[in-house]
Amino acid sequence: DAKTTQPTSMDCAEGRAANLPCNHSTISGNEYVYWYRQIHSQGPQYIIHGLKNNETNEMASLIITEDRKSSTLILPHATLRDTAVYYCIVRVAGVGTYKYIFGTGTRLKVLA
């Protein structure tokens, strides 16, 4: 079962920052938070991940609260091409490796 909850949908104006929240209150101490996005009819695309420190890469920033019970993905200057479903995932331990357990995601629509 998914360990994350996200709003079903959000709108964002083009050029503005998109802030996508995620709750993961049952996350364990060694479980990472991952973000992926999925544009219609394509496979999920990796965005960013983190454990407890804030992270930034060329696509986005990830802010994780100190208690690790929630996080926010920030797209600093959203474009129309950022319209997609964004998944917040907790990577959990499986047998011999890790599993990525998806929830239902947030459908982000970037408006012109």
Added chain:
Amino acid sequence: DTGVSQDPRHKITKRGQNVTFRCDPISEHNRLYWYRQTLGQGPEFLTYFQNEAQLEKSRLLSDRFSAERPKGSFSTLEIQRTEQGDSAMYLCASSSPPRTNTEAFFGQGTRLTVV
């Protein structure tokens, strides 16, 4: 390296027929995952392999489903006696051995329609 490749991209089959999908992971990745995604839902974990060993199977993977990775490279997912409820996107992903910076890379998926 062109990433994770899945074949076919689309498959239409009649109920009761068998279908097989193929996944070619990124060449140095020894972990391989299969997911299923139905309309409006996030991908659901089905199974994964470490090299040729199938380490875990979801309870979603009924006995009509079988996955193999015979030489630890490509993988196949077979569905026998397909049902309309099997209609979905089947996604494959691969990753290198888990470290701090490991992420899974997904293919474009195989969309199955059972009529």
